[in-house]
Amino acid sequence: MATLHLLGTGAAFSDAARTTTMLAVSGPASTVVIDCGGDVVRWLLAHELDLDRIEALVVTHEHADHVSGFPLMMERLWLAGRRRPLDVYGIAPAVEQVRRLHDAFDTSEWPGYPEVRYHEVPLEEGAPVFRSDDWEITATPGCHAVPVTGLRIVDLHGGGSVAYSADTEPCSTIEHLAAGADVLVHEATGSGPGHTGVLDAAQIASRAGVRHLRLVHIAPNGDLEGAVIEARRVFADITIGADGDILPF
Ligand SMILES: [Zn+2]
Numbered sequence: 001m002a003t004l005h006l007l008g009t010g011a012a013f014s015d016a017a018r019t020t021t022m023l024a025v026s027g028p029a030s031t032v033v034i035d036c037g038g039d040v041v042r043w044l045l046a047h048e049l050d051l052d053r054i055e056a057l058v059v060t061h062e063h064a065d066h067v068s069g070f071p072l073m074m075e076r077l078w079l080a081g082r083r084r085p086l087d088v089y090g091i092a093p094a095v096e097q098v099r100r101l102h103d104a105f106d107t108s109e110w111p112g113y114p115e116v117r118y119h120e121v122p123l124e125e126g127a128p129v130f131r132s133d134d135w136e137i138t139a140t141p142g143c144h145a146v147p148v149t150g151l152r153i154v155d156l157h158g159g160g161s162v163a164y165s166a167d168t169e170p171c172s173t174i175e176h177l178a179a180g181a182d183v184l185v186h187e188a189t190g191s192g193p194g195h196t197g198v199l200d201a202a203q204i205a206s207r208a209g210v211r212h213l214r215l216v217h218i219a220p221n222g223d224l225e226g227a228v229i230e231a232r233r234v235f236a237d238i239t240i241g242a243d244g245d246i247l248p249f
């Protein structure tokens with residue numbers, strides 16, 4: 001069975017209990033990290049995930065709270081003894097941002113530093129990200145201030161699936177991405193340009209027919225608990241995500 005790890009569940013600004021929204025999925029052979037706006041290695045260690053089993057990093061968009069931790073992630077993987085290459089996947093502006101951040105540091109003299117291999121994903125519905133022994137991952141554009149993709153991750157062993165909205169307004173493409181998923185990890189920063197409120201997230205979960213909705217990208221604004229109670233009239237199985245959450249799927 002595959003496992004979803006919520007490494008962080010905060011918005012770009014959140015409270016002391018949350019770091020930026022970052023996820024990982026782990027299976028029998030590998031772990032995939034999704035977004036790295038904070039100190040992702042600290043949270044991978046907290047989840048007891050083997051750093052050498054990280055197969056890939058997938059980035060959803062170019063914003064700092066989703067990519068700015070990458071140079072530190074690579075430094076810490078290298079210090080931990082990782083030598084094999086790391087594959088980085090995302091749409092062109094996201095991958096270019098990761099490359100610029102990484103190249104701001106000269107690692108050319110660091111012995112055995114892992115090769116970083118960048119892979120561009122097309123900005124279109126259902127675009128393939130990659131397929132491996134454990135996973136099939138596809139990307140679909142959302143609606144945000146900059147180009148962004150949500151992700152659908154299928155566990156090729158058990159058949160379970162996770163959809164992740166990334167940062168988005170309520171968006172029909174993300175609803176299609178989530179159709180029938182076991183878990184929908186949807187942002188709930190709040191209603192407004194580029195983001196989604198709890199009730200809209202619940203409506204998307206209901207129309208997409210997912211099993212469970214887990215809210216992430218939480219900002220310290222308003223009565224979230226109250227909004228969730230209200231939204232359960234639309235979709236019953238909602239939980240507010242917390243850093244450290246682990247969900248089998
Ligand atoms: Zn964003």
Ligand SMILES: [Zn+2]
Pocket residue numbers: 011012063065066167217
């Ligand atoms: Zn964000």
